[in-house]
Structure formats: C-alpha cells, structure tokens
Amino acid sequence: MNKEKFIRGIPKADLHMHVEGAIEPEMAIALAQRNGVDLPYRSADELKAALDFQCLQSFLAVLKNLVSLLIHEQDFYEVTFNYLKKSSFQNVAYADLMFDPQAHMSRGVAFDTVIQGIHRAQQDAEKEFGIRSQLIMNFQRDASIESAEQALDEALRYRDRIVAVGLDNTELPQFYTLFTDLFRRARAAGFKLTSHCDVDEPTAVDHIRGCFNQLQVDRLDHGVNVLEDEQLMEQARSQQICFTACPTTDYITVKDPLSDPYVQRVSHAAKAMLEAGLCVTVNTDDPGIMGGRYINDILIDLDRLVTLSKAEIVQLMRNAFNSIWVNEQERQDYLTALENYAETYANHGEL
Ligand code: ADE
Ligand code: ZN
Secondary structure (H helix, E strand, O other): OOHHHHHHHOOEEEEEEEOHHHOOHHHHHHHHHHHOOOOOOOOHHHHHHHOOOOOHHHHHHHHHHHHOOOOOHHHHHHHHHHHHHHHHHOOEEEEEEEEOHHHHHOOOOOHHHHHHHHHHHHHHHHHHHOOEEEEEEEEEOOOOHHHHHHHHHHHHOOOOOEEEEEEEOOOOOOHHHHOHHHHHHHHHOOOEEEEEEOOOOOOHHHHHHHHHHHHOOOEEEEOHHHHHOHHHHHHHHHOOOEEEEOOOOOOOOOOOHHHOHHHHHHHHHHHHHHHOOOEEEEOOEOOOOOOOOOHHHHHHHHHHHHOOOHHHHHHHHHHHHHHOOOOHHHHHHHHHHHHHHHHHHOOOOOO
C-alpha cells in the first residue's frame, strides 16, 4: 500500500481544533446572509483573499470577524457537524473540540446556546458516523480574569460535557501567571488542563516552562519551541505531556502549502519531536479558515516535507490515542484498531 493511501486509511484522532475556526468561507457568507451580519467580505473568494495570515495577530483579527457570525444554536450545530462529518470521512475516530465561550458571551450569546448547539452536533455525528468527540473549553489569554471565572462557573453546570479547559487567543507576555488560581480551581473541579503556547511567540520557552510548572498542564497546544530546552524536553518525556502540533496554512498559500514557511517550520519541528521521543501529535487547528485542509491533507503534506516512515505515522496516532482523556477500555479499543491497521498494512506492499 502506498504511503498516501496508508495515511488516508489509518485510524486517527484530532486533538486540536477550534469550533470557531471551522467556519469555512462559503459557510461564512451563508451565515452572514442568514443572520444579517455585515461582513467586510462579499463573497467566499473575497474572504479567502483576506485569509492571508502573517502572524498570530492577523489571524486572530480575521477569526474575530468570523466569530460574529455564530449567534444561534443552529449556527454552532452546523459548524461542528460539518467538521465532524468531514473528519469522520477521513477516518478520524476521535476528536477534541475546543470552543471559546468568552468570544460569544461578550457578544451577548449565552453559554447555553453555544454548548447546546455543539453538543447536539456531537451526538448526531456520533450516531450517524460513529465519530467520538469531547469538549475543551478555552479561556482567552487576553480577556479579563473575571470573564474567565464566569465562563468556568458556567462550565461547572456542564461538567459532564466538558473534559478539559485550555488557553488560547493572544499570547500575552507571561500569561501563565494570570491563570494559576483559575487553573487550580478547574483542576479541583475535575477538568484536565491544556494551554496554547503558539509557535515562535516572544519568550516561548519561558511560556512553556510556566505552563508546565505553574499551570501544571496535562497537554500543550503547539509548544514546538520545547525543542530549544533540553530540560523541558526531559520533563515532557517523563511527565508524558502531549504536544498538539498544527502544520496548517492559510488560503493564500494553500495551493502550495509546502512552500509556506510556517508549514515548513512546524513540520520539521514535529519530525524532530518524534525523533526526540516526545509525545507529539499532528492536528488541524482551524480547518475552515486554514485553507480548508483537514487531517489527511495535513498529514500527507507533512510526509512530503519531512518524509515519515509508516512506523512514524503509526507513532503519531499512538501518541494521540494515548493522550486523550477517555476511560481505559475506550483507549484500548482505539489502540487495538490502530495496531491491527498497522500490522495489516505497514508490512504489506512496498512504499
Ligand atoms: N484560536 C484559534 N486558533 C488559535 C491559535 N493557534 N492560537 C491562539 N488562539 C487561537
Ligand atoms: Zn489552536
């Protein structure tokens, strides 16, 4: 079996995607019309032309425009369902879905509206396609602590529907110092903990250290700058902290993602992390806005850039299934399906 086919067929988990980042351009235009939102783009093509990210801040500015489209429960449902359906067709067996309640509550959209729409999509997608998913609620690193506390209060009412809390949006200097108490409270309430440490942000290594030691995260989103610090790598290995790398690109470079410096940067880092024995995974981040690329596109391009052996592809998925927060029986079921697939196809046919 050739490697592209092997990648397409392998059972997968996607541990880092944002519901808000799953709005595809065509969907955005339809939502704008349906909800009477005045977008600065008149067509999907105009929006794609604007999806040209030079840095985290320029990306977040476009994301903010798109978030304003999500108003009703049905909007959250459709975006989530579309992602889960497309992912299940790419053999994603399990996905962690991130959502940002503060981005909605600050616009007067109720927490209940957000979570009901997403939850209904999770249930329907599991019923129709068999894809399993859980929710990670992200706090925004640049919003007030009071609004984060409020989001956590709301989340406690849905404790059984949310598996973890995380941090995203603008990476403020030493953001981890602001969230120590909140994360302690979340941990005590039974949530797992994760945080974004975006790629090559200023003082990235210090941020990773702060997330490890002050926030005591179970997982780190992106976090590829860990490669710059031998001690942190050792800590990540011994504490089995999982990294969710995302070699994603925007609509401008999507025709030639391999030439995108960000895709190159993250792909080489992911390969180096694998070789260093770190628990690294590969994920979609914002599939709607990032060139409409889902997990297979991302993995196939990763292989084209840094050449993965079949064993390395299997290891990426093993890392993912070992890092999800499910009961041991469910984990074993995923791992068994993965190992069976590997045994059946890894050794058959030339690459
Ligand atoms: N929100 C969506 N994607 C994000 C990312 N990669 N970093 C920070 N905030 C985000
Ligand atoms: Zn992200």
